[in-house]
Amino acid sequence: MGVEGFMLKAASAAYGAGRTKDVGIWWKWKIDPYSVDAVLVYAQRGHGRRASLYTDFTFAVWNAPPGTPGRALVPFAKAYSGLTDDEMRAVDAIVRRTTVEKFGPVRSVEPTQVFELGFEGIARSGRHKSGIAVRFPRMLRWRTDKPIEEADTLATLEGMLPGAAAPREDAA
DSSP, rough: OOOOOEEEETTTOOSSSSSOOSSOOEEEEEEEEEEEEEEEEEEEEOOGGTSSSSSEEEEEEESTTTTTTOEEEEEEEEOOOOOOOHHHHHHHHHHHHEEEEEEEEEEESOOOOOEEESSSSEEEESSSSSSSEEEEEEEEOOOSSOOGGGGGGGHHHHHSTTTTOOOOOOOO
């Protein structure tokens, strides 16, 4: 569709930036986000009331289907919203337990956790190692039911690109 959603407002309603009240009658409908299952690979401390917790995460997908020699995780998105405070504290504890390396404020973690990420748009990017950039990524849910081997692949993301054919499971 090429749009994020649809908005209607009363002709008399004033324009307001952000989530403002008292700007008149507005109705917003957003299309369902794209979504993929991705693996948590890096973490950083949050900001404000979450400054003591690791809440800013980098996620990766596989660069090839299962059974492919040299299969590896490729980072493609950062997200920090979508989980409850209790879930954030639980993930923080996992980050602290599974830290492999530290790079300044960033911790590389053992890949053990899968999250469903939602995002509004996707495009090719020469700036990102994955070759993909996503718009407004956020965690939709923590996939405690899913092993990392079943996370999505780069081919799944490439299949979501505008004008792309549907992704094939056997595509690398």
